[in-house]
Amino acid sequence: MTTLAILTAAGSGARLGRDLPKALVDLGGFPLVLHAARRLVGSGVVDALVVTAPDGLRDVVADLLITDAHVTVPVTVVDGGPTRQASVAAGLAVADASHDVVLVHDAARPLVPADLVRRVDAAVRAGHDAVVPGLPVTDTVKQVVPGDDVELVVGTPDRAWLRAVQTPQGFTRELLERAHKAGRERSGSEAAAATDDAGLVEALGEPVHIVRGDAAAAKITTERDLRMAALELED
Numbered sequence: 001m002t003t004l005a006i007l008t009a010a011g012s013g014a015r016l017g018r019d020l021p022k023a024l025v026d027l028g029g030f031p032l033v034l035h036a037a038r039r040l041v042g043s044g045v046v047d048a049l050v051v052t053a054p055d056g057l058r059d060v061v062a063d064l065l066i067t068d069a070h071v072t073v074p075v076t077v078v079d080g081g082p083t084r085q086a087s088v089a090a091g092l093a094v095a096d097a098s099h100d101v102v103l104v105h106d107a108a109r110p111l112v113p114a115d116l117v118r119r120v121d122a123a124v125r126a127g128h129d130a131v132v133p134g135l136p137v138t139d140t141v142k143q144v145v146p147g148d149d150v151e152l153v154v155g156t157p158d159r160a161w162l163r164a165v166q167t168p169q170g171f172t173r174e175l176l177e178r179a180h181k182a183g184r185e186r187s188g189s190e191a192a193a194a195t196d197d198a199g200l201v202e203a204l205g206e207p208v209h210i211v212r213g214d215a216a217a218a219k220i221t222t223e224r225d226l227r228m229a230a231l232e233l234e235d
Ligand code: CTP
Pocket: 008, 009, 010, 011, 012, 013, 014, 015, 016, 022, 023, 052, 080, 081, 082, 083, 084, 085, 087, 088, 106, 107, 108, 109, 219, 220, 221
């Protein structure tokens, strides 16, 4: 069996608010996308990498990864799409059909531990066709009727049943392709796009499994998250 990783890096990083896309923002001397690529490759289970690049920056991203001594697997860089889902689909479209397992990882989670990558990959190889890392939710979560200012609470799900999910999310290539194809066919008829790949698999009615996530794989969305990641790097 071989594993391909799709590394999504095509977002603009609007919430970070820098003058360059989030994946190219520096963290301790290296851009986020390079941290993420090194950690995926460093896991030892990734045989090839496809990276989705922001508009006009395909060559910049390719130079960065292909010249890096730690990125020792073949790298293909493609233009991303207008949404994360479209970017993953663009990556899948160039995926070599010989890979049985696909891990989808966000450059916005640059400090993903190699162990976590191996845990997800191993669970897929062991026969779970869709595997997502997740952590118990520590906050109490309310369901609301969304409003502008004051919102009405309509329920409190039992926290014991909730998991906050991360990436990499792992799939058999066949299932991930089927889920994205069905997602494309549904789009237009359904309001919200899926915010993760597992959501597309769930929409097919296929099972998704959770393995233990890791706080170090936290997502960088805001400046505060970036500062937390810098502290994590110093440890
Ligand atoms: N992504 C992508 N293509 C898009 C949108 C997002 O490849 N059209 C990637 C981002 O680069 C990121 C991951 O998907 O690695 C998760 O997205 P998010 O954290 O929302 O990043 P951005 O979209 O860049 O940030 P923002 O939503 O604040 O603009």
